[in-house]
Amino acid sequence: MRVYNTLGGRKEELRTLNPHKVNMYVCGPTVYNFIHLGNARPLVVFDSLRRYLEYKGYDVTYIQNFTDVDDKIIRKAQEENDDPLRLAERYIGEYFIDADRLNIKRASVHPQVSQHIPDIIDAVGGLIDKGHAYEVDGDVYFRVRSFPEYGKLSGRAMDEMLAGARVEVDERKDDPADFALWKAAKPGEPYWDSPWGQGRPGWHIECSVMSTRYLGDSIDIHGGGSDLIFPHHENEIAQAEALTGQPFSRYWMHNGFITVNKEKMSKSLGNFFLLRDILTKFPADVVRFYLIATHYRSPLDFDDGKLEEARKALGRLKNTLLLADEFLRGNNPDTTDLPEENRRSFDNITEQFAEALDDDFNTALAIAHLFELSRLINSHIASGDPGNSIHQAIVGQGADILRRLGDVLGLFGGATVFGNVESEDDDISSLEVVLESFLAIRQQARQDKDYARADEIRNFLSGQGIRIEDTSEGARCRYEAPPDLTALNAKLEEMQGGR
Numbered sequence: 001m002r003v004y005n006t007l008g009g010r011k012e013e014l015r016t017l018n019p020h021k022v023n024m025y026v027c028g029p030t031v032y033n034f035i036h037l038g039n040a041r042p043l044v045v046f047d048s049l050r051r052y053l054e055y056k057g058y059d060v061t062y063i064q065n066f067t068d069v070d071d072k073i074i075r076k077a078q079e080e081n082d083d084p085l086r087l088a089e090r091y092i093g094e095y096f097i098d099a100d101r102l103n104i105k106r107a108s109v110h111p112q113v114s115q116h117i118p119d120i121i122d123a124v125g126g127l128i129d130k131g132h133a134y135e136v137d138g139d140v141y142f143r144v145r146s147f148p149e150y151g152k153l154s155g156r157a158m159d160e161m162l163a164g165a166r167v168e169v170d171e172r173k174d175d176p177a178d179f180a181l182w183k184a185a186k187p188g189e190p191y192w193d194s195p196w197g198q199g200r201p202g203w204h205i206e207c208s209v210m211s212t213r214y215l216g217d218s219i220d221i222h223g224g225g226s227d228l229i230f231p232h233h234e235n236e237i238a239q240a241e242a243l244t245g246q247p248f249s250r251y252w253m254h255n256g257f258i259t260v261n262k263e264k265m266s267k268s269l270g271n272f273f274l275l276r277d278i279l280t281k282f283p284a285d286v287v288r289f290y291l292i293a294t295h296y297r298s299p300l301d302f303d304d305g306k307l308e309e310a311r312k313a314l315g316r317l318k319n320t321l322l323l324a325d326e327f328l329r330g331n332n333p334d335t336t337d338l339p340e341e342n343r344r345s346f347d348n349i350t351e352q353f354a355e356a357l358d359d360d361f362n363t364a365l366a367i368a369h370l371f372e373l374s375r376l377i378n379s380h381i382a383s384g385d386p387g388n389s390i391h392q393a394i395v396g397q398g399a400d401i402l403r404r405l406g407d408v409l410g411l412f413g414g415a416t417v418f419g420n421v422e423s424e425d426d427d428i429s430s431l432e433v434v435l436e437s438f439l440a441i442r443q444q445a446r447q448d449k450d451y452a453r454a455d456e457i458r459n460f461l462s463g464q465g466i467r468i469e470d471t472s473e474g475a476r477c478r479y480e481a482p483p484d485l486t487a488l489n490a491k492l493e494e495m496q497g498g499r
């Protein structure tokens with residue numbers, strides 16, 4: 001597999017430290033709000049990369065942190081008259097609700113800054129001992145000039161950075177480019193005891209420390225959004241390599257921005273959309289498909305029309321699975337009945353899918369091969385005889401491969417609604433969202449052992465021509481004719497109001 005390495009600026013063969021393992025660290029969110037769509041892109045991109053590496057047989061250790069000590073959290077907590085760590089804890093809970101809906105696998109570990117203060121203090125002390133950092137009035141700064149390779153990731157020269165970066169002139173710093181490793185406590189802020197007095201870590205030190213703590217001095221892949229290249233990742237490299245003397249990460253992978261009218265989506269520009277709000281209009285599997293159907297390094301423009309296109313495209317793949325199930329009518333075909341010629345064409349598509357992903361994780365091309373497979377299965381369904389065991393083997397095997405390859409990109413795991421998904425009707429998105437909500441209420445009712453409530457949902461939906469099917473991947477809805485959205489919404493409101 002070849003990946004584009006930001007460090008060096010070219011595609012390189014992925015050679016991991018251990019040929020069977022991948023150690024990967026991805027910068028996670030600062031937890032002071034719900035995540036927005038721009039935050040969701042790296043989560044989906046790197047979760048899909050992890051799934052693909054596992055599909056290729058690597059044993060992947062995946063670390064994604066939560067920044068739970070930060071200026072923005074402290075400010076928000078002050079506004080809400082809350083405790084900063086409690087506020088962060090609340091948004092970590094909300095993060096997992098969103099991530100689960102997007103079918104994002106849990107990381108091997110989700111470390112939090114507040115739980116690694118002693119590790120951070122050790123690292124800051126080590127950097128002072130080695131002459132890479134200095135203390136002034138309870139603050140500790142990294143001495144950028146002490147690390148001659150500073151700028152190697154972002155490709156910026158030191159003087160250019162000083163001219164271009166918004167570095168505040170601070171008389172106490174040896175050099176304006178020096179950045180904080182440790183900040184002295186200000187009144188009303190959370191703090192920890194340290195050799196430099198009471199204070200808290202700066203932002204950058206957490207990631208290099210937690211990466212080293214869980215993955216060792218050198219790792220294979222460090223990922224994140226391209227807005228993190230400078231200064232965050234540049235600073236991580238300086239801190240880690242100055243401390244350990246080892247190369248920090250072999251490959252640095254960065255995803256492109258999400259743009260709105262060609263402008264970067266960000267909290268500071270105020271043009272961001274919370275994932276949660278988008279999920280009231282579009283099902284989570286559609287949002288995931290939208291985020292992964294474009295190459296991860298390309299900018300991704302956002303508007304409702306793009307999500308509507310994604311809904312129709314994903315709908316075509318889901319429809320093939322639905323039609324295949326109907327064709328097989330519960331039969332489990334014998335794959336030894338699969339003719340050699342069909343086996344070859346399925347193998348070809350499987351190989352092309354992998355070749356696309358092996359070329360810098362080209363998910364756009366890989367998904368094009370899924371559509372090719374889907375069309376092939378559809379043609380066999382259209383011309384085949386459901387009673388013929390050879391035709392069953394072709395359709396069954398094709399659908400299995402489509403499901404398996406789709407799962408490599410996490411496409412079908414969250415898929416809960418199967419029906420007339422190719423309809424041009426604008427109400428279909430709302431319908432899928434409503435049905436997802438019914439399934440979520442039913443799931444909760446079953447967890448609470450409130451079987452009367454769970455049955456009420458099944459019976460109501462059945463009366464509307466919608467069948468609930470429980471599968472090993474969770475519950476799904478199926479319908480033949482488009483159901484009556486007004487009736488569904490009224491019932492949903494009634495059931496939600498009843499809690």
Ligand SMILES: [Zn+2]
Nearest residue numbers: 027028207232
């Ligand atoms: Zn980070």
